[in-house]
Amino acid sequence: MTAAVRMLRETTKSDTAQPIVEVRHISKRYGSSVEALRDINLTFPTGQLTSLLGPSGCGKTTLLKIIAGLLEPTGGEVVVKGKTVTGPGPERAFVFQDFALMPWASVLRNAAFGLELQGIDKKKREETARHYINQVGLSGFENRYPHELSGGMRQRVGLARALAVNADVLLLDEPFSAVDEQNRRKFQEDLLRLREVERKTLIFVTHSIEEAVYLSDRIVLLSPRPGRVSEIIEPHVDRSGPPDLIRRNPAYLDTVEEIWHGLRDYAD
Amino acid sequence: MVLFCLAWEVAGRIPINVAFPPFSDVVAAFGRMVADGSLPSAFLITLQPLVIGLVVATVIGIVMGVGMGLRDELEWAGVPVFVVMQAAPMAALIPLITYVYGIGLTAKVLAVVILALPVIALNGYKAVRNVSPSLRAMCRSFLGNRRQEIFKIVLPDASPMIFAGLRLGISAGFVGVVLAELLITPTGIGDLITYHRSIADYAEMYAVIATIILFSAVTVGLLERVEIALFRPEKKEHSA
Numbered sequence: 001m002t003a004a005v006r007m008l009r010e011t012t013k014s015d016t017a018q019p020i021v022e023v024r025h026i027s028k029r030y031g032s033s034v035e036a037l038r039d040i041n042l043t044f045p046t047g048q049l050t051s052l053l054g055p056s057g058c059g060k061t062t063l064l065k066i067i068a069g070l071l072e073p074t075g076g077e078v079v080v081k082g083k084t085v086t087g088p089g090p091e092r093a094f095v096f097q098d099f100a101l102m103p104w105a106s107v108l109r110n111a112a113f114g115l116e117l118q119g120i121d122k123k124k125r126e127e128t129a130r131h132y133i134n135q136v137g138l139s140g141f142e143n144r145y146p147h148e149l150s151g152g153m154r155q156r157v158g159l160a161r162a163l164a165v166n167a168d169v170l171l172l173d174e175p176f177s178a179v180d181e182q183n184r185r186k187f188q189e190d191l192l193r194l195r196e197v198e199r200k201t202l203i204f205v206t207h208s209i210e211e212a213v214y215l216s217d218r219i220v221l222l223s224p225r226p227g228r229v230s231e232i233i234e235p236h237v238d239r240s241g242p243p244d245l246i247r248r249n250p251a252y253l254d255t256v257e258e259i260w261h262g263l264r265d266y267a268d
Numbered sequence: 269m270v271l272f273c274l275a276w277e278v279a280g281r282i283p284i285n286v287a288f289p290p291f292s293d294v295v296a297a298f299g300r301m302v303a304d305g306s307l308p309s310a311f312l313i314t315l316q317p318l319v320i321g322l323v324v325a326t327v328i329g330i331v332m333g334v335g336m337g338l339r340d341e342l343e344w345a346g347v348p349v350f351v352v353m354q355a356a357p358m359a360a361l362i363p364l365i366t367y368v369y370g371i372g373l374t375a376k377v378l379a380v381v382i383l384a385l386p387v388i389a390l391n392g393y394k395a396v397r398n399v400s401p402s403l404r405a406m407c408r409s410f411l412g413n414r415r416q417e418i419f420k421i422v423l424p425d426a427s428p429m430i431f432a433g434l435r436l437g438i439s440a441g442f443v444g445v446v447l448a449e450l451l452i453t454p455t456g457i458g459d460l461i462t463y464h465r466s467i468a469d470y471a472e473m474y475a476v477i478a479t480i481i482l483f484s485a486v487t488v489g490l491l492e493r494v495e496i497a498l499f500r501p502e503k504k505e506h507s508a
């Protein structure tokens with residue numbers, strides 16, 4: 001039964017697996033001394049969740065910001081939906097590690113901010129924002145301010161803001177690193193559910209192996225500085241059961257172990 | 269506050285010095301001067317260069333400060349000038365201003381401006397430099413243009429520090445106008461202080477001084493309300 005489900009998942013996956021984001025020969029230097037990334041080549045299939053996993057300082061954030069168009073690469077190019085990236089674009093939305101919420105704006109205004117910048121009228125954008133605030137489980141908090149919310153709730157606002165602009169690709173930079181363990185698990189489950197509903201392509205930076213295995217279709221392992229792709233792993237974890245069961249699933253545990261061994265050489 | 273007034277009353281009655289009247293006398297003197305209209309009319313005269321000077325200093329200071337924060341070439345050209353202006357004893361320049369601009373309104377406005385401007389401009393500059401880089405990146409990543417980035421992110425995020433500069437600037441402006449009135453030509457509040465000192469009406473003199481200090485404090489307090497109302501709605505419930 002499980003095998004059948006897995007096979008079904010894989011066939012549907014390969015049907016939709018044209019890359020939406022391609023990273024070609026990307027390299028990045030900061031100044032003349034720091035080489036953050038060296039010749040990164042990756043493709044991100046449509047509709048999948050890909051994690052970028054690697055030790056601290058290996059260039060995960062740098063790569064994500066280059067994909068977002070927030071940083072210029074030193075060499076190479078990023079292609080999104082067939083077009084070379086020259087800056088931020090409407091088909092990509094970023095979720096920030098430190099939330100990046102405006103402290104002077106309510107949850108509603110923060111969630112609607114992407115639409116506000118596009119010049120969409122207040123009534124319409126607030127309607128959309130309310131929908132996504134509800135989707136991320138924050139209804140009732142529309143008129144609160146960020147300082148009144150917990151870390152987990154703040155990141156939900158960040159996620160609602162990214163969902164509201166209806167981008168195809170969500171770029172998430174360690175979205176749960178400032179969130180406590182309990183909320184983190186809840187949030188991870190919500191993210192999996194949202195991914196099914198919203199049909200987005202997600203690129204997810206993390207340095208938690210468990211998180212990567214639990215959430216991802218593909219895991220890209222980066223080596224320490226200068227960051228290079230050292231391995232790509234497809235966990236094939238069956239996520240149809242309840243969350244606790246998934247976390248005890250042998251495929252899940254084996255993959256965590258396998259990555260652990262791969263990364264252990266880099267530990268300092 | 270009450271303690272302060274009591275202490276003043278006691279100190280005045282001892283008396284420490286003939287030139288130091290008790291609090292009650294000062295209050296009485298205040299009443300007399302309001303009644304005969306000399307205090308209100310002096311205030312009106314003083315307010316004129318003060319308000320003009322503060323408006324000029326605020327506009328130039330914020331524009332220059334924000335400009336220096338946003339653009340490297342303005343930073344390079346402007347910041348050293350304001351740092352020197354702030355460090356130098358600008359009050360010493362007031363006689364020089366008289367020499368160039370005479371003793372009229374222009375000179376007094378200028379006195380207010382040179383005292384208030386540096387702190388307003390430098391605070392504006394630092395405020396913009398301290399704006400969260402991650403909020404600016406957020407604005408860009410959600411396709412905000414340069415104008416939106418400045419008006420929707422930079423200015424609101426910088427506003428607490430800009431307003432802190434304004435409060436300091438207003439206090440400095442009060443100093444500037446009173447100094448100008450004492451040093452250039454005795455008019456308004458400065459005239460009232462000089463006059464009552466010359467005829468040894470110390471109660472009156474202190475009443476004038478206390479009033480201008482109080483007035484300055486109230487203005488600064490009001491400014492804080494304005495700031496919260498305009499830019500920081502999230503602080504409303506705390507101050508209410």
Ligand SMILES: Nc1ncnc2c1ncn2[C@@H]1O[C@H](COP(=O)(O)OP(=O)(O)OP(=O)(O)O)[C@@H](O)[C@H]1O
Nearest residue numbers: 030034036055056057058059060061062063207225
């Ligand atoms: N603006 C910068 N100037 C110089 N060096 C930088 C800059 N930003 C990052 N670096 C360096 O580039 C390398 C990669 O940084 P990056 O932030 O991408 O790593 P990361 O994988 O996201 O790390 P972490 O897990 O700690 O978030 C690091 O060694 C960092 O010190």
Ligand SMILES: [Mg+2]
Nearest residue numbers: 060061062174
């Ligand atoms: Mg990082």
